[in-house]
Amino acid sequence: MIDTFSAPGRFWRGNLHTHSTRSDGVLPPEEVCRRYAAEGYDFMALTDHFVGRYGYPITDTRAYRSNRFTTLLGAELHSGALVNGEVWHILAVGLPDDFAPSHSPEFKPVANQETGPEIAARAVAAGAFVAVAHPQWSGLTLADARSLTAAHAVEIYNHGCHMGCDRGDGFGIADLLLSEGRRLSLIATDDAHFSEPDHFGGWVMVKAEENSPEALLAALKTGLFYSSQGPEIRALHLEDGAVEVECSAASAVIVLGHGSAGVAVHGHSMTRARVTLDPRCVASPWLRVTVVDAAGKRAWSNPIWKG
Template identity: 85%
Template structure:
């Protein structure tokens, strides 16, 4: 039995990426160059989601200057706070964040006392108007109990390439 893929079905489809980094955190290209390359490859949209931790000065990169008539950008970040069952910080994509989103108390990639939980951070991002996704759950070591504890997420990233 042959099942049609989503991209052969009728309708308008947009090519985009909701999770990528620049030199504002651990990426290798400047934000402008990241946007230029995605636009040159025919992408319709890009969310530059650098790591939102103190070590990188909690960046929400303003990519609006790189928009064109056929390429848009969405402001966002990869948020980190609260320990998962394995002791690692949550990795939460927040796309559509306002530029004044208040930082979590996440100086780096290690849990600290008094830090908001991943669930609290996700809920705060949703309340600020963001689309929230749990980032790379396999790579992060997400457990089923972790997954059930974060009810504010809209999605789970199912593919990540590094």
């Protein structure tokens, strides 16, 4: 994952989780795309709820692409029961528009439908980038998360869940899976419905040679991105028992790993930081970096695997 910063291309800013009037959002698809483009995003995925109530939509946003803004087709998939009895929420970006519906008439499990892991595996086989959506909001257990073996990523920040119910964090599940050896990436998203201030709060910065659906999707699957609420990560190097970070002005740079492993450097308007690893971080098979600015906004690297 550390190759993100040395890979060819440039960073493109995008949102991977958004809803429109094709499901339970309040704005039509063209207006959602217009607002993201006007806000300076390079791309977005409209991921309406893939349930029978809305006609199993994979919203076609190709007409709203331009020479500076593109879209990825996708959906939020729902099928099968979590341990708590609620239905799965699985983000699938890069779905073909003929992806076959599941038997999921509503936002609740029903008999004779695919399980969450089964529909996730089918989405991956169809070419999608698949993520565990808002695990804290869903009440996802570790057993649930372990069962979803086809996922590429975990949604570690969901702005809509943060603003709407203070359950936007997915790091608890993500870090446990990483510590079990699951090589997952970490995404921040909006989950925007535009019914509250749930938009423009979390995004991915994807490294690719062009702003095309094909190049972005390939980079997402490879993990060539970082996530942010505002700060930029410009370079990241692991060497000689330390992590060196170049970033936009930061007040803290934190390195985290397995279990309680974690060490931080604090300062004022830091644009470079060298974080010397303590023994717990040295022993951890993976590390990730958080950059915090003076306003408390964060950026998160994908995991760096040592072997």
